Amino acid sequence: MGLFDKLAGWLGLKKKEVNVLCLGLDNSGKTTIINQLKPSNAQTQDIVPTIGFSIEKFKTSSLSFTVFDMSGQGRYRNLWEHYYKEGQAIIFVIDSGDKLRMVVAKEELDTLLNHPDIKHRRIPILFFANKMDLRDALSSVKVSQLLCLENIKDKPWHICASDALKGEGLQEGNKFSSCLALFHIEMHLGIIGRIIVVKLALVVK
Amino acid sequence: YRAAIETEKRICGLVATDSCTRWLDAHYDPVANLYTFSSCIGNGDSLVVGDLGTGACNIKLKVYKGTSLVSENTLLDLPTGLVSFHMDQHEPRTPAIAVASGPFIYVYKNLRPYFKFTLPPLEVNPLEQEVWTQAKEVRRERYGPHLHTSCSRRFSFPLGRFLMLDPQEMETYVNLHKQQPLRRQTVITCISTLKKNMAEEDAVSCLVIGAESKDIYVLDPEAFTVLSKMSLPSVPTLIDVTGQFDVEFRITVACRNGNIYILRRDSPKPKYCIELTSHPVGLVRIGKNVVVGCAQETLLSYTQKGKKLWTVYLPAPVMTMGLMDHHTRGFQAVLVGLSNCQVQLYRDKNLLNIVKTPDVVTSICFGRFGREDGSLIMTTKGGGLIVKILKRTAVFDDRDTAPGPPLAQSIRLNVPKKTKLYVDQTMRERENAVAMHRAFQMDLSRLRLASARAYVKALESSLTPMSASLSEPLKMNAVVQGLGPSFKLTLNVQNTAACRPVMNLAVSFLYDEALYSMRPSFFKIPLLVPGLNYPIDAFVECLVDKGISDIIKVFVLQQGKSAPLLTAHINMPVSEGLPLN
Numbered sequence: 031m032g033l034f035d036k037l038a039g040w041l042g043l044k045k046k047e048v049n050v051l052c053l054g055l056d057n058s059g060k061t062t063i064i065n066q067l068k069p070s071n072a073q074t075q076d077i078v079p080t081i082g083f084s085i086e087k088f089k090t091s092s093l094s095f096t097v098f099d100m101s102g103q104g105r106y107r108n109l110w111e112h113y114y115k116e117g118q119a120i121i122f123v124i125d126s127g128d129k130l131r132m133v134v135a136k137e138e139l140d141t142l143l144n145h146p147d148i149k150h151r152r153i154p155i156l157f158f159a160n161k162m163d164l165r166d167a168l169s170s171v172k173v174s175q176l177l178c179l180e181n182i183k184d185k186p187w188h189i190c191a192s193d194a195l196k197g198e199g200l201q202e203g204n205k206f207s208s209c210l211a212l213f214h215i216e217m218h219l220g221i222i223g224r225i226i227v228v229k230l231a232l233v234v235k
Numbered sequence: 236y237r238a239a240i241e242t243e244k245r246i247c248g249l250v251a252t253d254s255c256t257r258w259l260d261a262h263y264d265p266v267a268n269l270y271t272f273s274s275c276i277g278n279g280d281s282l283v284v285g286d287l288g289t290g291a292c293n294i295k296l297k298v299y300k301g302t303s304l305v306s307e308n309t310l311l312d313l314p315t316g317l318v319s320f321h322m323d324q325h326e327p328r329t330p331a332i333a334v335a336s337g338p339f340i341y342v343y344k345n346l347r348p349y350f351k352f353t354l355p356p357l358e359v360n361p362l363e364q365e366v367w368t369q370a371k372e373v374r375r376e377r378y379g380p381h382l383h384t385s386c387s388r389r390f391s392f393p394l395g396r397f398l399m400l401d402p403q404e405m406e407t408y409v410n411l412h413k414q415q416p417l418r419r420q421t422v423i424t425c426i427s428t429l430k431k432n433m434a435e436e437d438a439v440s441c442l443v444i445g446a447e448s449k450d451i452y453v454l455d456p457e458a459f460t461v462l463s464k465m466s467l468p469s470v471p472t473l474i475d476v477t478g479q480f481d482v483e484f485r486i487t488v489a490c491r492n493g494n495i496y497i498l499r500r501d502s503p504k505p506k507y508c509i510e511l512t513s514h515p516v517g518l519v520r521i522g523k524n525v526v527v528g529c530a531q532e533t534l535l536s537y538t539q540k541g542k543k544l545w546t547v548y549l550p551a552p553v554m555t556m557g558l559m560d561h562h563t564r565g566f567q568a569v570l571v572g573l574s575n576c577q578v579q580l581y582r583d584k585n586l587l588n589i590v591k592t593p594d595v596v597t598s599i600c601f602g603r604f605g606r607e608d609g610s611l612i613m614t615t616k617g618g619g620l621i622v623k624i625l626k627r628t629a630v631f632d633d634r635d636t637a638p639g640p641p642l643a644q645s646i647r648l649n650v651p652k653k654t655k656l657y658v659d660q661t662m663r664e665r666e667n668a669v670a671m672h673r674a675f676q677m678d679l680s681r682l683r684l685a686s687a688r689a690y691v692k693a694l695e696s697s698l699t700p701m702s703a704s705l706s707e708p709l710k711m712n713a714v715v716q717g718l719g720p721s722f723k724l725t726l727n728v729q730n731t732a733a734c735r736p737v738m739n740l741a742v743s744f745l746y747d748e749a750l751y752s753m754r755p756s757f758f759k760i761p762l763l764v765p766g767l768n769y770p771i772d773a774f775v776e777c778l779v780d781k782g783i784s785d786i787i788k789v790f791v792l793q794q795g796k797s798a799p800l801l802t803a804h805i806n807m808p809v810s811e812g813l814p815l816n
């Protein structure tokens with residue numbers, strides 16, 4: 031039993047349901063990443079562009095995730111905002127090889143951050159600078175610069191480079207999983223924060 | 236017109252300020268080294284550019300994927316047009332690229348050279364043929380002039396060069412080229428595509444080419460045979476094609492003579508002609524109408540039958556034009572690149588948006604680039620490449636910003652009813668218009684005759700205050716001062732010659748001696764320096780107090796001439812004072 035599971039158990043968060051939104055432009059690799067998160071026997075071989083959105087559920091020992099894999103195509107992007115309310119965490123995937131559309135990714139991210147359902151919430155965001163295997167891919171540092179991530183002050187966020195095709199990091203236990211671990215911490219902190227507030231409220235009573 | 240431009244400027248300001256957020260700046264490379272025009276640029280999965288290079292070097296076919304240059308192919312000659320088209324039904328449906336250059340069309344498949352097509356040669360004038368066969372022995376003098384009059388067009392190769400050579404060079408030239416048969420080759424000036432018989436986006440298309448020989452050719456997509464040939468009165472420069480070859484089609488061409496011709500299936504000659512007042516710079520078809528950018532800073536729209544719909548006055552000369560066709564949003568508008576570093580967007584005659592660019596834009600292309608449908612690709616005069624992406628949320632409101640008639644114009648004025656007199660007069664004018672016009676013209680002619688006669692008479696008798704003589708150009712005017720009976724008469728005499736002084740002049744007065752006395756009544760004038768005004772005073776005494784006045788005539792005379800140089804008639808005022816004694 032890992033530390034977080036213990037922590038989660040201690041906090042009474044066992045099998046807590048967490049809704050995760052997976053957002054990003056079309057072709058950035060959202061579905062591929064989610065596919066890699068699934069146990070190997072549940073993974074699919076051929077990944078096609080998502081139409082509308084699809085829902086995936088999977089569990090770690092402490093949490094049960096419901097992932098909304100949204101389509102990134104222009105005509106479906108207006109669906110995203112309808113799920114902001116339910117979302118408790120966001121995975122934002124960027125194709126680091128697509129320099130031309132980095133502005134579009136930034137534009138969509140800014141729209142997301144300024145949405146009334148997101149703006150005032152401390153919702154954790156995990157950025158994947160995906161397709162790092164491409165020869166002319168931008169580094170995760172460059173991506174975070176281009177997206178002006180340093181301006182996100184009121185939300186916990188983290189960016190890591192990824193190669194969703196090889197699932198780089200997942201098996202070897204490096205970046206990819208540590209990112210996920212960090213992501214867990216952020217989510218727990220979010221929840222802990224809320225619990226503490228509740229407890230304080232009780233004390234005051 | 237001025238007012239229209241002013242309003243335009245004001246509106247431009249307005250539109251620009253609230254709209255700069257509609258485009259995302261995806262890419263700008265000021266030193267991309269791309270020198271091209273809208274006709275030589277194609278978009279899709281990748282951006283294909285026929286680069287004109289600088290001077291005669293670096294003429295290349297360049298391919299961009301995203302922001303990076305992925306391939307370069309050297310072209311032998313300047314490209315005049317570039318289109319992408321599907322030449323067959325093969326899967327996967329990747330389009331081929333056709334580049335027109337000189338008399339050739341180079342076809343590329345998967346960015347690799349695939350096929351080269353050469354325009355069929357033109358017929359050689361039989362007279363030219365005769366001259367060339369004899370050229371080895373015969374000198375140019377015998378045939379040259381004769382030939383020049385009989386074939387007004389260009390000469391065939393190699394005869395044309397031969398005729399321009401000096402006699403001593405001719406022999407070497409003939410020896411060098413005598414094996415070659417005469418040929419007359421035209422070059423391609425513009426290129427476009429025409430769907431064969433299906434309307435789908437990826438349907439097989441014919442190439443449509445305009446040539447310097449004033450012809451339009453439609454080529455078969457697979458065999459590259461000429462399916463159809465049409466002739467124009469002038470050389471086509473811009474071309475737009477719509478429809479399907481086997482069903483019905485329409486070819487709109489702007490020509491070098493400043494006209495636009497509209498050709499249709501089943502007619503080898505133009506069906507309609509639009510005569511523009513200035514030369515066309517850009518041609519874009521929107522639905523069934525064409526929008527033309529003209530050299531006179533105007534944007535004009537015509538129906539497919541050549542009827543004019545509207546005119547918009549632009550703030551600067553047009554550099555290039557492009558169609559903004561956003562399929563997924565069903566939005567169509569015209570992009571106009573201006574020399575003031577602006578790209579303006581017009582839907583009908585309404586200015587919707589202004590894109591400001593760091594340099595003057597020379598080519599515009601809107602559409603899909605990679606995964607982005609709303610990409611605006613532009614190259615600049617300085618060789619830069621700009622890519623902008625239309626925001627997903629951008630909307631262009633159709634508010635009518637056209638600088639049309641002012642609002643006050645539609646307010647009804649309280650015009651009084653027409654009076655009977657007015658109506659009668661109008662009727663009379665309407666019925667007798669011809670007679671009235673004739674009477675007026677007759678009177679006008681008479682008036683002109685009378686004034687001409689009077690003028691001639693005045694000149695002949697030197698009755699004018701201006702001397703008509705060329706050797707003594709003089710000017711004089713006179714002023715009378717005083718109430719009477721003593722008056723002072725001041726004559727202002729001026730020599731109007733450029734530099735020659737006038738000498739030996741005298742002034743004499745002629746008057747009724749019963750009425751006036753003058754001292755002196757004759758005197759000499761000193762030498763008159765050119766340009767200066769000489770005031771000469773003379774004193775007049777009125778001798779009667781009966782309240783009558785008369786004319787005093789002033790003559791400027793020259794020694795040895797009986798006719799005066801100048802004459803002035805002075806109307807003396809009535810003497811109002813009394814003699815002193």
Ligand SMILES: Nc1nc2c(ncn2[C@@H]2O[C@H](COP(=O)(O)OP(=O)(O)OP(=O)(O)O)[C@@H](O)[C@H]2O)c(=O)[nH]1
Nearest residue numbers: 056057058059060061062079080101102161193194
């Ligand atoms: N080279 C490389 N290719 C990747 C990587 N991740 C995904 N891809 C490829 O990118 C393409 C798009 O992947 P998807 O997962 O369908 O992208 P998506 O974000 O779900 O796209 P939509 O569903 O249309 O929004 C697929 O062909 C993947 O194989 C990566 O890390 N490296």
Ligand SMILES: [Mg+2]
Nearest residue numbers: 060061079080
């Ligand atoms: Mg997907």
